[in-house]
Amino acid sequence: MENQTMADGEINMHEEMRRAFALLSGKWKLEIMWLLHQRIHRFGELRKAIPGITQHMLTAQLRELEADGLVSRTIFAEVPPRVEYEITQKARGLGPTMEALTAWWNEYGKSVPVKPSTRGRKARDG
Template identity: 85%
Template sequence: MEKQTMAGKEANMHAEMRRAFALLSGKWKLEIMWLLDQRIYRFGELRKAIPGITQHVLTAQLRELEADGLVSRTVFAEVPLRVEYKITEKARGLGPTMKALTAWWTKYGKSVPAKPSGRGRKAKHG
């Protein structure tokens, strides 16, 4: 009987972790979160900071992150309109995870073969 209870808890935790992974899934979400952890960005600054992302995709990813409470969007009533994005306190709770990923990459990143950037805008060199 105890195995059934444990199996139920494991299944529930699996479902919960799937929800957590879904929050950060998407080709650009982790990169957006990492950048916003450094400072507040305007939309155009984010687009320039992420080579290969399109305006459409950046808009969609930011909307999803905002809907999930991980990014806040502030609109300033100015001409031209100014919009700023920053991570929320909830997202700052991912700090230890981001630090662990940074430490892992520092140790093993050189052993990972580079991949072509794929679709989207090409990075400008020079």
């Protein structure tokens, strides 16, 4: 896609798509969004479901997704406090994209070489 100078009032789709990609860029955001697309999760469930993510990084990524309006956080006044994360209505609009990625992976995923994880904490067994 070419980055062209646009006349006044015209939309530069390259710049707009860069903004869209930035919302979901990073090692963990797409994985978090995919999990939350499946169902509501608590913090600990997300951390266990994403091998290699640290508590600090999960917190940072969830805060960014929340600030961008893609994830909502609900705090329940219980002892101990319970916090749940879910995708927002705006993020539900990404559903067809998630489904297309799933279909693509089902067709081509076996042809993609497995790469060893070199970042984050080691996944724990059990």
